[in-house]
Amino acid sequence: MRKYLTARNLRLGPCSRQALMIVVDEFEKTGAETETWDEQELLLRIVEKGENISANDPRLLKYIKNYVLIPPLPSEIPYHLTKPQTHFSQFPDQVVFLQSTFENSTGGFFIEAGAYDGETFSNTLWLERERKWTGLLVEPDARNFASLKAKMRKAWLSHSCLSPIPYPQQMSLEGGGSGGKMTSKNQKNKKGQHLICFPLESLLRAIGQSKIDFFSLDIEGLDYEVLTSIPWDILDIQIMMVESNKGTREKILKYMAVKNYRHAHHLTIDDIFDKPRT
DSSP, X not given: OOOOOOTTTSOOOHHHHHHXXXXXHHHHHHTOOOSSHHHHHHHHIIIIIOXXXXXXXXXXXXXXXXXXXXOOOOTTSOOOOSSOOSOOOXXXXXXXXXXXXXXXXXXXXXXXXXXXXXXXXXXXXXXXXXXXXXXXXXXXXXXXXXXHHHTTOSSEEXXXXXXXXXXXXXXXXXXXXXXXXXXXXXXXXXXXXXXXXXXXXXXXXXXXXXXXXXXXXOOTTOHHHHHHTSOTTTOEEEEEEEEOOXXXXXXXXXXXXXXXXXXXXXXXXEEEEEOXXX
């Protein structure tokens, strides 16, 4: 017998109820219902029990595809941009890098983690509009994500976050705007927005994409942890733009070197890595 997913029929404690509100709201707004007990059980395991569920668990991928991802809009639908210019990156050297690197590249696939509102400081909107790319935009902040949806981007959208471990994890978003920071559930933070963060591998498996031409990673402090959670033998990531962070930059440089990525450039706030072509 099918049941609607509500805070009432999930037997959770107060903290877990609060942590589920964003997910529950999305279910109730759309009238979506769980198709099997397994999906409901999966959600309970992530939030209530904190189990290490495999990034390629078929139930997890089905859940992500049905309830976490929004497919790209058709290309004929117009954008709703505040300032419809050509480039949107925060700094001039980011613009120079993107244009010089991808000037003749069309139809690629990008990831932008920390997509903000989908326009302001975007490192991927130029690729999408001018070079006909598509990709995945991940944004944890609810207000930012509402703005992102309104921009009518032609990419997959996800109101979620990237997990710093190779399993789904409950986390909290402190602050908002372009500088919100994710903190672990274990820090017992009762404030902020509670979300389930998913491994990058899981999101991409749900989409059916393993080759990434450009990955923009700007998640305010968890960049190193997310990088170390990536299965490099499964995901083929060509070029990466990672925000520099004084606390972890040296670790990131060393780690990417171990993974055989070349440190190609250091921009105002980013490091660029590329994968040697074989």
